[in-house]
Amino acid sequence: MNSLSSELIIFNSKTKQKEKFVPIKEGFVGMYVCGPTVYSKVHLGNLRTFLSFDLINRYLKHLGYKVRYVRNITDAGHITDDSGNEHDRIGNQSKLEKIEPMEVVQKYTVYFHSILDTFNAIPPDVEPTATGHIVEQIEATQKLIENGYAYESNGSVYFDVLKYNQEHNYGELSNRNIEELIANTRELDGQSEKKNPQDFALWKKAAPEHIMKWNSPWGKGFPGWHLECTVMSCKYLGETFDIHGGGMDLKFPHHECELAQGKASTGKNPVNYWMHANMLTLNGQKMSKSTGNSILPDELLSGNNSLFNKAYDPMVVKFFLYQAHYRSVLDLSQDALDASEKGFNRLMNALETLNQIEAKESSTIDINNWKEECYKAMNDDFNSPILIAKLFDATKFINSIKDGKDSLNQEDLDELKTTMNVFVFDILGLQATSNSDSKHLNLVMQILIDMRNHARNQKNWELSDDIRNRLTEAGIVLKDGKNETSFGFD
């Protein structure tokens, strides 16, 4: 364990304050993040959430924790929105695209994985699916009925929110008051089978035309969305686990319902730290497909859109996202992306410059203090914009050293290099953009060409031939010119 891990502070959405992070089991972290419902291409706002938790996962692992990071795939289509309406999103998309629901699931799961891979996100340690836990969801529903917190009605099973609220506090996570919720609810058709409009489905009776359905003690149906996450987090992380994350929009009702289900089922508080990532807006407005103020990740990367005048590298977009704290609203715009592109290039150039710097006798910069500030930023609720500001401080003093205005001794220079690499590549998960491979190839080829020339000057034909032959095998041809040797591809 990194000694700095003891200083980690996390903002807990439930208590609404920053708290010292103390894991249930020393050295281990269990983290559950709500994954996508795979009925459409993941949108940029969701991408931001998943990249926020990628950063958190990477930093926890860097601190030395053995993290079990669980992120689900919602592949059974039941979604309940704020007003208690029920939509079968996967089923609807299936009708629209005229393919089977599980083909919809596969298509958008493949897209989701591919996009996250493009952004160099580390896959979760377990990626459970709702359809992979039907048995467990039926059993969890039975347990909630046995415990008196759920009731069957017309082939569906509902969670009894008022009953739960008698002993617990429904609304404690999202700071809602149940009386107000009730006062604000419009009574909708077809909801009369519930005792109360706030009650939510644990198991939903399937209409005859519904494709994705399973037999249960209550007839053919499908599981409730909220229950899915309770069942899967509990199965892989235990009845109480460390961190539960997701987008801000999931706080209510989804996470509120998860919290209620957990307590009603086991009597225990299921989650120690609730974390919520904030919204991404586009040109100052909420993103919305219907108004056209919306862009998909692949449209942003390909430049194939009407909102931006160029394509952006995924690493530039990622750098842009991390320039805001995960709990702040962030606005996507041409200017902001262009500024991030400049910043990203400045950082990458500084990393190159750093490699050419030579150590001096003494240091004029306090590298240890700078390094501590980097950790302090991340330990303060994963504050990536402060971290990035510190990295920009480093670009300044790297350039100042290059210009001979400052200097570092060997120890400090090594420390600076290591720390920059750890934060830029391991923790932020940035990658040098693709054209840097060609740059490196040129540099490395020059080393080999020099070595071969040196060998030839020394009449070491064995070595010079060996270099040429190995390059030929690699599909690279050396061309000996009058004054210099160049290379090309076979």
Added chain:
Amino acid sequence: MNSLSSELIIFNSKTKQKEKFVPIKEGFVGMYVCGPTVYSKVHLGNLRTFLSFDLINRYLKHLGYKVRYVRNITDAGHITDDSGNEHDRIGNQSKLEKIEPMEVVQKYTVYFHSILDTFNAIPPDVEPTATGHIVEQIEATQKLIENGYAYESNGSVYFDVLKYNQEHNYGELSNRNIEELIANTRELDGQSEKKNPQDFALWKKAAPEHIMKWNSPWGKGFPGWHLECTVMSCKYLGETFDIHGGGMDLKFPHHECELAQGKASTGKNPVNYWMHANMLTLNGQKMSKSTGNSILPDELLSGNNSLFNKAYDPMVVKFFLYQAHYRSVLDLSQDALDASEKGFNRLMNALETLNQIEAKESSTIDINNWKEECYKAMNDDFNSPILIAKLFDATKFINSIKDGKDSLNQEDLDELKTTMNVFVFDILGLQATSNSDSKHLNLVMQILIDMRNHARNQKNWELSDDIRNRLTEAGIVLKDGKNETSFGFD
């Protein structure tokens, strides 16, 4: 539909003859291929199978069929081998790696998808998991008991092979005779709960320490491997579907048992065309981890292995695999790969040349006849080596046209270009590899790493230090591991 689709011939492993392909529903094909058990890195032999069916999927789609291609993931660990032994491969790997079974599943599923993506295989249309179909497997087991073909014994449920064989023919797919099977079976410990050693588990009682288990009418247990494929193929493709594929090693007992389960369950023949991809050997011997005669896909691509003296591009490996018919045994060797690399480059160069060719007044080559022969090859049970021979014919006449010895008119030139592109990129699924700087960088770095190791072995510290220092200047850091040296960017 392409008019040539009516000429497609498929070798049916069950009838052991080539048959005209007639789909159940005109214009549609349902195809099920047994996917990997995700407890280890997919090996090259399995990769060959999956790439064979990628070719078949691509060609069927090219012919105009709406294909529903289903390939499962076996993520519940129950495997029955030929002799009736039962292994929980995922459970065993879980103990070995000290991670949860579902972490094993995730790790190797991610690897599997990544490798297939590297080889430019198209994902299946549905990719169901065994754990995603526990309910269905329990129900299928119940139905087989009701139909009289299965019995419960000590918390497990077995398929009654002798009972089935009274009315059907167990062994009809793999050409085995049940009396001989019985005569050749050693009686093993713990199998006494079966009526007959050939009986196979539909549902297996779980030992208390077993992690992946579910409640069932017979107590806690897990589903049988054979049943998984019957349930998922039936769910997504119907009780009788067009094509069932897999590796030759799955013919018995896996596919034989699937066939029996299907018939015993519905009374219908579940599959119209059985297709089996043949084995890949390595240097003339069967691949085997225990003898060391084994190589993983990523080892072949990185060059990080002791069997081959260089790294190979995935497209070269794919081209090599397709140079044999899927039903033939294929031997992997340095010479064969080198020859494929030359051939692949010749083909890619010809495609470049083709783009520079200008049309003339008249044609001296019969392009239509050549094109027909390409289709004829693929229509003859997907004969890719014959197709590739035809593509090499094309490289010859492309070069001959370039040299002015032959000519094509505009129409024929367009036809040649279109047909080449269709077969090379759409059907074989090859990709141009030029400009692959990162590949070359890896190869060249391996040369430098080898040279440095050689220098160190010879105590030539000057040279070894020089290599390291020059690389550091170029922004590349060498990382000396226990057995090997890797590199990263500074």
